[in-house]
Amino acid sequence: MAAVDQRHRLAQQRLAGAVQAALMGVLMGLQDPDSEQAQLTYATLATRLVAGAQHRSATFAIAYLHTLSPPAPGSPPASVDRALADALVTPGSPVATSPVLRLLARLAEGDEEPVARQAAGSYAGALATGDLQAAQRGGLTEGARAGQRRVRGWRKELSADACDWCTEIAAGGGRYHSPATVPFHERDHCGVAPVFAN
Secondary structure, three states, X not given: OHHHHHHHHHHHHHHHHHHHHHHHHHHXXXXXXXXXXXXXXHHHHHHHHHHHHHHHHHHHHHHHHHHHOOEOOOOOOOOHHHHOOOOOOOOOOHHHHHHHHHHHHHHHOOOOHHXXXXXXXXXXXXXXXXXXXXXXXXXXXXXXHHEOOOEEEXXXXXXXXXXXXXXXXXXXXXXXXXXXXXXXXXXXXXXXXEEEOO
């Protein structure tokens, strides 16, 4: 099971890294960020990038749960749409609006343009990571709902670069009610794993 957990966590990390790099690229190349057209362009591209990645993240999570607990015969299939019902980003979501505002604020504070764009891109990446974690948690919940084995709880699955706080949380042996209640912090690369009743 540890190998399955690790493969899932690494797939989610690679996806988050790709999204972060893509958002950074969009912000680095954004022309005239003060214009309404540039802000609309960024919002459209960011929404498309992050929402697409959220679909992949939820799909990965459902497949991961199905590996550990295949779907129960006769149960309704797991649904990515249901997994993302409360998590899917829109053009009004923070990841689609706030990074350009952060870029403009940094420029107004006197930062040089490359530094301001880098800061805005880093901020966009942090927001996207949170959005992908929400999608992953929705996929885990949906996968567990359709599985044959009953999930008793959820635990924090440490990444290779886990910080002391994450290590302490995981060492406490906490079993959480849902994937959404497992504690995370900004830029957390750890994962969530099920604890089965049997």
